[in-house]
Amino acid sequence: MNMAEPLIAVVGLGKRYGGRRVLQGVTLSLARGEIVGLVGANGGGKTTTLRMLAGLIRADDGRGTVLGRDIRKGGSAGIGYMPQRLSLYPELTVHENLRFRAEIHDVTGPRVDEMVERLGIGPMLDTRFERLSGGWARRVQFAATMLPAPALLLLDEPTAGLDIVTRNDLWRWLADLAAAGHGIVISTHDLTEAERCPRILHYADGVAEPPTTPADLIARSGAATLEAAVAVLAR
Ligand SMILES: Nc1ncnc2c1ncn2[C@@H]1O[C@H](COP(=O)(O)OP(=O)(O)OP(=O)(O)O)[C@@H](O)[C@H]1O
Numbered sequence: 001m002n003m004a005e006p007l008i009a010v011v012g013l014g015k016r017y018g019g020r021r022v023l024q025g026v027t028l029s030l031a032r033g034e035i036v037g038l039v040g041a042n043g044g045g046k047t048t049t050l051r052m053l054a055g056l057i058r059a060d061d062g063r064g065t066v067l068g069r070d071i072r073k074g075g076s077a078g079i080g081y082m083p084q085r086l087s088l089y090p091e092l093t094v095h096e097n098l099r100f101r102a103e104i105h106d107v108t109g110p111r112v113d114e115m116v117e118r119l120g121i122g123p124m125l126d127t128r129f130e131r132l133s134g135g136w137a138r139r140v141q142f143a144a145t146m147l148p149a150p151a152l153l154l155l156d157e158p159t160a161g162l163d164i165v166t167r168n169d170l171w172r173w174l175a176d177l178a179a180a181g182h183g184i185v186i187s188t189h190d191l192t193e194a195e196r197c198p199r200i201l202h203y204a205d206g207v208a209e210p211p212t213t214p215a216d217l218i219a220r221s222g223a224a225t226l227e228a229a230v231a232v233l234a235r
Contacts (some may be wrong), residue, residue, distance in 0.1 A: 001049065001067055001068030001169070001188065003032070004069055006029045006030055006031050006052060006067070007030050007031065007064075007067060007151060007182065007183035008026055008028055008029065008030040008032075008064070008066050008152070008185070008222045009028075009064050009065050009117050009154045010022070010026060010027065010029075010053070010059075010062060010063070010064030010065070010066070010071055011014035011027070011062055011063055011064050012025060012027055012057045012061060012062035012063070013025075013026035013027075013028045013049070013051065013052055013062035013071070013230060014026070014059065014060055014061030014062055014107070015048050015056075015057070015059060015060055015061075016060045016061075016193070018046075018202070020046060021047065021206065022048060022206055023048045023206050023207075023208065024061060024206065024207055025207045025208045025210075026049050026052070026062065026201070026208040027062075027107075027208070027210055027211070028201060028211055029211075030152075030183045030185065031183065032151070032181040032182070033178050033179065033181050033182070034177050034178065034183055034187070034196075034198070034199070035174060035175075035183075035184040035185075035186065035196075035197050035198060035199075036184070036185050036197060036198075036199045036200065036201060036211065037186055037188060037193075037194040037196075037197030037200040037201070038050070038185065038186065038187035038188070038200070038201050038203065039187070039188065039189075039191060039194045039201070039202055039203070039226075039230055040203030040204055040230065040234070041203070041204070041234045042207075043206075043232075044203030044204065044205075044206065045203050045206055045207075045208060046124045046156070046187040046203055047084065047156055047187065049118075049185075049187075049201075049208065050052060050081065050089055050150070050156050050187060051156055052071070052187065053071075053079075053152075053165055053185065054079055054081040054154050055069075055071075055074035055075050055076045055079065056076075056110045058072065058074065059071055059072065060075075066079070066152070067079065067151060067152060072206070078150055078151045079150055079151075079152050079154060079189060080108050080145040080146060080148065080150030080152065081145070081152045081153065081154045082141060082142060082145040082153070082156060082158055083156050084156045084157050084160070086129075086136075086137050086138070086141050087141070088101075088129045088144060089129060089141065090110070090128065090129050090130035090143060091128060091129075091130065091214070092121070092128065092129060093125065093126050093127060093128055093129070093177075094121060094126070094127055094129060094132070094140050095116075095122045095123050095126060096113075096128055097140065097141070097144065098112050098115070098116070098143060098144060098147065098216075099112060101144045101147050102146065102147050104146060105148040106148075107147050107148050108130070111147060111149075112147065115141065115143040115146055115147060117228055118143075118211040119122075119139050119140075119143045119169075119173070120139075121136070121139055121140055122145060124136055124140065127150055127167075130196070130227050132151075134162075135161060135162050135163055135164075135166050135194070136159040138158060138159075138161065138162055138166075139166065139170075141158075142158060142170065146177075150182070151182060151183065152182070152183045152184075152185075153174075153177065153182055153183070153184045153185070153186075155185070155186040155187070156187050157187055157188055157189065158170060158186065159188060159190060159193060160189070161190075162215050167190075167193070171196060172192070174186070182234070191225070191226040191227040191230055192226070194214060194226055195226050197214070198213065199211045199212065199213055200213070201219065202213060202217055202230070202233065204233055204234065214226045216231070217230075218227050220233075
């Protein structure tokens, strides 16, 4: 795809399950180097949005492209999707999991070592994945997602359960990745965290509002913080 083309350019994406419309109105353009946050109440449609963008489920409404591919056709090449539920092999060690991931993505050379070094997971390499604490498990999952150096990162609550140090580390990595030209879409219930996103999509009652800034959402709600704004708008 052309380097100047947006990584995501979608209009009016929606999803229905069994005739019930669970999500509508996802309109988003994401350029290289941008971070967009998805915020809103439980069940609003953030995970559904990420799954549609990742090509895991088909949108029922709307149109557009992700990494230059028609969203209706799907495809996952170049996309790093990190689901909420951890998806590595519990009985394999961290190192075995990362090597296996590298193999299935045809990642060769020192990339595994680089990610281990970068994310500081060296001390955990020989630990079985199932024995890791929640924070370490998320770190390893993030490393696994980053192995193929995807142009587009779709992260579903990657900081849930992380302590403040790891959370700050992760945001530093995200800022570095954005500076290096990756595009990032991240859902979170931590609204101080969402304030780090230059743009956000706010979900209310199964509708994604047009992209806005944290400051705009705060101003529109009359609240003092993003956290209070989302609470006000959820009522
Ligand atoms: N496979 C499915 N079948 C039927 N309904 C579904 C399915 N997946 C999601 N939904 C419904 O779609 C709506 C949006 O769910 P989704 O998980 O996208 O919300 P969310 O914003 O990610 O929520 P949370 O903040 O709790 O993670 C919910 O009403 C949910 O019940």
